[in-house]
Amino acid sequence: MRVWPIYKKELRLYFSTPLAWAILFTFMLVMGFFFNLYFRFYTQMSMQMAMNPGMGRDLSVIENVIRPLFSGLLSVILFLSLMPAITMRLFSEEFKNGTLELLLTYPVSDTAIVVGKFLGGLSLYLAMLISTLAFPAMIWYFTPLEWGALASAYLGLLIMGAAFLAVGMFVSSLTENQIIAALGTFTLLIILWAIGWGAEAVTGPTGDVLRHLSVSEHLDNFMKGVIESRDVVYFLDLTVVFLVLSLLSLQRRRWKG
Amino acid sequence: MIEVQNLTKRYGAFTAIRDVSFSVAPGEIVGFLGPNGAGKSTTMRILSCFMPASGGTAKVAGYDVFRESMEVRRRIGYLPENVPLYNDMRVAPYLDFVAEAKGVPRSARKRRIAEVMDRCLITDMQNRLIRNLSKGYRQRVGLAQAIVSDPHVLVLDEPTIGLDPRQITEVRSLIKSLAGEHTVILSTHILPEVSMVCTGVVIINRGEIVAQGPIDRLVEEFFPTARVAVEMAGPRAAVLDGVRGITGVVRVDAVAADGDGPTRFMVESARGRDVRGEIFQLAAQQKWNLLELRPVGMTLEEVFMRIVAGEESEAAVGASPLPAAAPVDGAEPAP
Numbered sequence A: 001m002r003v004w005p006i007y008k009k010e011l012r013l014y015f016s017t018p019l020a021w022a023i024l025f026t027f028m029l030v031m032g033f034f035f036n037l038y039f040r041f042y043t044q045m046s047m048q049m050a051m052n053p054g055m056g057r058d059l060s061v062i063e064n065v066i067r068p069l070f071s072g073l074l075s076v077i078l079f080l081s082l083m084p085a086i087t088m089r090l091f092s093e094e095f096k097n098g099t100l101e102l103l104l105t106y107p108v109s110d111t112a113i114v115v116g117k118f119l120g121g122l123s124l125y126l127a128m129l130i131s132t133l134a135f136p137a138m139i140w141y142f143t144p145l146e147w148g149a150l151a152s153a154y155l156g157l158l159i160m161g162a163a164f165l166a167v168g169m170f171v172s173s174l175t176e177n178q179i180i181a182a183l184g185t186f187t188l189l190i191i192l193w194a195i196g197w198g199a200e201a202v203t204g205p206t207g208d209v210l211r212h213l214s215v216s217e218h219l220d221n222f223m224k225g226v227i228e229s230r231d232v233v234y235f236l237d238l239t240v241v242f243l244v245l246s247l248l249s250l251q252r253r254r255w256k257g
Numbered sequence B: 001m002i003e004v005q006n007l008t009k010r011y012g013a014f015t016a017i018r019d020v021s022f023s024v025a026p027g028e029i030v031g032f033l034g035p036n037g038a039g040k041s042t043t044m045r046i047l048s049c050f051m052p053a054s055g056g057t058a059k060v061a062g063y064d065v066f067r068e069s070m071e072v073r074r075r076i077g078y079l080p081e082n083v084p085l086y087n088d089m090r091v092a093p094y095l096d097f098v099a100e101a102k103g104v105p106r107s108a109r110k111r112r113i114a115e116v117m118d119r120c121l122i123t124d125m126q127n128r129l130i131r132n133l134s135k136g137y138r139q140r141v142g143l144a145q146a147i148v149s150d151p152h153v154l155v156l157d158e159p160t161i162g163l164d165p166r167q168i169t170e171v172r173s174l175i176k177s178l179a180g181e182h183t184v185i186l187s188t189h190i191l192p193e194v195s196m197v198c199t200g201v202v203i204i205n206r207g208e209i210v211a212q213g214p215i216d217r218l219v220e221e222f223f224p225t226a227r228v229a230v231e232m233a234g235p236r237a238a239v240l241d242g243v244r245g246i247t248g249v250v251r252v253d254a255v256a257a258d259g260d261g262p263t264r265f266m267v268e269s270a271r272g273r274d275v276r277g278e279i280f281q282l283a284a285q286q287k288w289n290l291l292e293l294r295p296v297g298m299t300l301e302e303v304f305m306r307i308v309a310g311e312e313s314e315a316a317v318g319a320s321p322l323p324a325a326a327p328v329d330g331a332e333p334a335p
Helices: A003-016 A018-050 A061-071 A073-087 A089-097 A099-103 A110-131 A134-142 A147-172 A178-194 A205-213 A215-223 A229-256 B040-047 B069-074 B091-101 B106-119 B135-147 B165-178 B191-197 B215-222 B236-244 B276-286 B300-317
Strands: B002-011 B014-024 B029-033 B055-060 B076-079 B153-157 B183-188 B200-205 B208-214 B225-233 B249-256 B263-270 B289-296
Touching: A003 A018, A003 A089, A003 A110, A003 B091, A018 A061, A018 A073, A018 A110, A018 A134, A061 A073, A061 A134, A061 A147, A061 A215, A073 A110, A073 A147, A073 A178, A089 A099, A089 A110, A089 A147, A089 A178, A089 A229, A110 A147, A110 A229, A147 A178, A147 A215, A147 A229, A178 A215, A215 A229, B002 B040, B014 B040, B014 B055, B014 B200, B014 B208, B029 B040, B029 B165, B029 B191, B040 B055, B040 B153, B040 B183, B069 B076, B076 B135, B091 B106, B091 B135, B106 B135, B135 B153, B135 B165, B165 B183, B165 B191, B183 B191, B191 B300, B200 B215, B200 B300, B208 B215, B208 B300, B215 B300, B225 B249, B225 B276, B236 B249, B236 B263, B236 B276, B276 B289
Parallel strands: B029 B183, B029 B200, B076 B153, B153 B183
Antiparallel strands: B002 B014, B002 B055, B200 B208, B225 B263, B225 B289, B249 B263
16 A cells, blocks of 8 residues: 555645644644643642642642643634644545546555545644643643643544544545535534533433543543543544545545546 | 457436547557547546446556556556646655655656656756646646656647647657657647647547547548649639549539639549649640649548538437537536
């Protein structure tokens, strides 16, 4: 499978246009602002606690800074809106410019094309995550960190991102319009995120299914520092299902001509 | 090198090509000729493994384009009609991507890309963004990506469309220089291009092959007569009757009757029979001034017009109840 050249091409296209830089810049700016907010709040709290030593014992940095920073509502909105920006061009751009016609005549399998594109998007996402390592580093400068819980949070973010990117790539493979691809992805991700919220109202097995389908439930465990196999499997399943759907969509387009 | 048998492609209810069969020998340059919407691009897209056919088979270098698609793709270079390139890439990195995707080994890649850029005259443009290239340079980058892996077979869809006359000449000579080592099939609707570049021709109209073979043979086949253009000063009716009387003359057509001026007409005679001497004798006998006596070669254009016109009148006789089914310009669906 010739994934490597496709992957390299995707990265080159991301970083030779302002798109990747704009995404990175937006992400770092907003995350920096959130971090500032949460960390200041945390220091204030810890100062109050310092006057009352009995209460300070449970004041965890992970719980009060890292967790809201990555899975608070505002951050979720940021993630859900930047993901479509990463994935919208993956296929739509090739359809629009007609470059797919050439790509599909190269001795590269359709699977390699899908995987290469996916890894390209994942790398950009990884760059975003790496840029946030500055925050735990800053915390660590002032106070000890629970590394295990931090690693768990990042693992959760990584595989959640992979699933989101697969969803976005699939939507991009349905249309040659990048804006429609982005809007469609955003909508689908919001539904995936919030599907569990309705579960409160539904009792019985239906409620359990809804809760299990919801992204927020699964991510929350990682944020608490708990890595459970069913959460890992959930995100990996989601990723694989949408990668396969993207492949089928690409092949359908080939048959349509 | 290319063998196409009974190839058919349907888009829903619309049949783009029907029972297309032809073959191209190794080292040949074949022109694929037809009006817009005749099915040229469809055929080439199937040959290049971009899309599967609805029926029939096509083999390139001995491999089936559907069942052994990867083998075919390794041996083919394709240039689609509108030259789709990644606008946000620079020329040299783009060619590097194509070479790598086509499996040119790392050790040979750099040298091969330099060679190809040199051959396509784009070495000066290697650091330019593709979006900033002129149409002519885009076309050459497109050709460069087609030949970068040194494929056995080249499929070029309208390689000279939209170029200025000088660029057209350059691209043509480039394609010509590829003959021998590569087998080339190129589509066009410009007839002189075929006579200039190609050794053979396949003519397609309304999705069906209407003629194929070497150019000279097609001309003979469709024009069994030789023609001579004549301009003679003399009484019109007498001149025409006199010429008609010459043995071997099949047909005489007056070109234009411009009042009292000299009579201009076209004489058709059986091929291999030269009637020019007799025409001269006639003029000398009657003391008519012979102003012009010129053999007229048949052009591919006339072959094409004759075939396509013939097809169309046949179609009209066949009284199509569905006139909307006729392929019109732009009827080819986008991929």
